[in-house]
Each structure stands twice: as structure tokens, then as C-alpha cells.
Amino acid sequence: ETGVTQSPTHLIKTRGQQVTLRCSSQSGHNTVSWYQQALGQGPQFIFQYYREEENGRGNFPPRFSGLQFPNYSSELNVNALELDDSALYLCASSLEGQGMNTEAFFGQGTRLTVV
Amino acid sequence: AQSVTQLGSHVSVSEGALVLLRCNYSSSVPPYLFWYVQYPNQGLQLLLKYTTGATLVKGINGFEAEFKKSETSFHLTKPSAHMSDAAEYFCAVTRMDSSYKLIFGSGTRLLVRP
Numbered sequence: 649e650t651g652v653t654q655s656p657t658h659l660i661k662t663r664g665q666q667v668t669l670r671c672s673s674q675s676g677h678n679t680v681s682w683y684q685q686a687l688g689q690g691p692q693f694i695f696q697y698y699r700e701e702e703n704g705r706g707n708f709p710p711r712f713s714g715l716q717f718p719n720y721s722s723e724l725n726v727n728a729l730e731l732d733d734s735a736l737y738l739c740a741s742s743l744e745g746q747g748m749n750t751e752a753f754f755g756q757g758t759r760l761t762v763v
Numbered sequence: 764a765q766s767v768t769q770l771g772s773h774v775s776v777s778e779g780a781l782v783l784l785r786c787n788y789s790s791s792v793p794p795y796l797f798w799y800v801q802y803p804n805q806g807l808q809l810l811l812k813y814t815t816g817a818t819l820v821k822g823i824n825g826f827e828a829e830f831k832k833s834e835t836s837f838h839l840t841k842p843s844a845h846m847s848d849a850a851e852y853f854c855a856v857t858r859m860d861s862s863y864k865l866i867f868g869s870g871t872r873l874l875v876r877p
Contacts, residue, residue, distance in 0.1 A: 652806075681864065681865075690853050690868050690869045690870050691853070693865060751809055751812060752865065753809075754808070756805055757805070757806050759804075
């Protein structure tokens with residue numbers, strides 16, 4: 649089975665620009681969660697998508713948005729980038745459903761630098 | 764609300780010594796608890812998890828953790844440290860009735876001295 653893959657691995661953007669990060673979930677998984685990990689900190693939950701619908705959101709502004717596609721891959725979009733958005737963005741996939749929640753498997757992350 | 768506190772941002776041990784990384788959680792409902800490891804420039808790898816049942820949980824690479832409800836703790840231990848254990852370790856919690864929306868601690872960097 650394939651693991652969780654994220655692209656790109658590294659990205660440099662200018663303040664005010666927009667960015668799209670991509671995640672392919674592990675085969676058979678229907679849920680994708682996104683986390684932001686600032687330097688020296690633990691990951692912070694951004695939002696989760698379950699069967700193409702947003703299923704919970706952390707304390708992040710609306711300029712952070714996402715999509716999940718029918719094949720359960722996902723995108724994280726960030727508009728109007730700010731310097732503080734510089735971080736490692738992690739995607740995690742899991743299989744969730746009534747009475748059957750698997751563990752979350754993480755991708756390698758995308759390192760975003762905003763200058 | 765749920766939260767996780769990891770005591771000690773850095774822990775240094777000698778190779779072969781006991782590893783003890785501390786984690787305390789706060790949760791108003793029964794929690795699921797996790798320990799993840801992160802190597803430089805990599806994602807997170809699950810070491811072990813507690814959901815229900817036995818409170819002593821064994822994970823990969825010789826690590827184990829014990830869920831102590833009375834102390835709201837889930838400390839990670841390994842009897843004998845190896846150089847390859849040097850990494851960042853994160854404790855995380857989620858609600859038993861929720862999907863995997865993990866709340867992470869701030870992490871503990873483990874240094875292993877030769």
C-alpha cells in the first residue's frame with residue numbers, strides 16, 4: 649500500500665501571494681487532516697476533510713481553506729500569505745467510519761517559507 | 764477542551780541509559796493518547812497509542828508508555844537509549860468520540876550522548 653505523499657517538499661513565496669499544497673492520502677483512507685508546525689513547536693490542527701466535506705476546523709483564519717477530491721486526495725490553500733505562515737505543513741490520512749477509526753499516517757510535509 | 768503538556772523541551776541521556784519523556788494531558792472526556800517521533804526534516808511516525816484496554820502500551824523501537832488516569836499522565840519510557848533514538852518526540856491527545864483531530868504538545872528533543 650502506498651503511504652501519504654505531499655508536494656512540493658519545499659516552497660518559497662512572497663508575502664501577499666497565494667499557495668496551494670497537495671496531499672495524496674494512503675490507499676483506502678477517506679479522511680485527511682492538515683497541521684501547521686512552526687519552527688520549534690508542535691503541530692497545530694488546521695482542519696479535517698471527511699468524504700469531501702470539512703469535518704472540523706482549528707483556530708485558523710478563513711484565508712486557510714481546503715478541498716478533498718473524490719479520490720480522497722486533498723489541497724490546502726492559503727491566501728494573502730503572511731510571514732508567520734512560514735512553517736512545515738503536515739498532511740495526515742486515516743480511515744474513519746462508524747466504529748472503525750484507524751490511526752493517522754503522516755506525510756513528510758511541505759516546508760513553506762514566506763519572505 | 765483538551766491540552767497536552769510535555770515537561771522538558773530538551774532531555775539528554777547517555778547511550779544505554781533509561782529514557783523518560785513526560786506527558787500530562789487535560790481532557791474532560793476519555794482520551795485517546797499518542798506518542799509520535801519526528802526525525803529532522805521528516806513527518807511524524809507513530810510510536811504507540813492508547814485507546815482502551817491495557818494501560819501499559821508497547822510500541823516500536825522498544826518504547827512503551829503507561830496511561831495513568833489518576834495522574835492524567837502518559838509518560839514515554841525506554842530501558843536503554845540508542846544513538847538512533849535522538850529525535851523530537853510529541854505527545855498528542857484526541858477525544859475518544861472524535862476522529863483524529865490531534866492536539867499536540869510542544870515536543871521534547873531527546874539527545875543521546877555516546
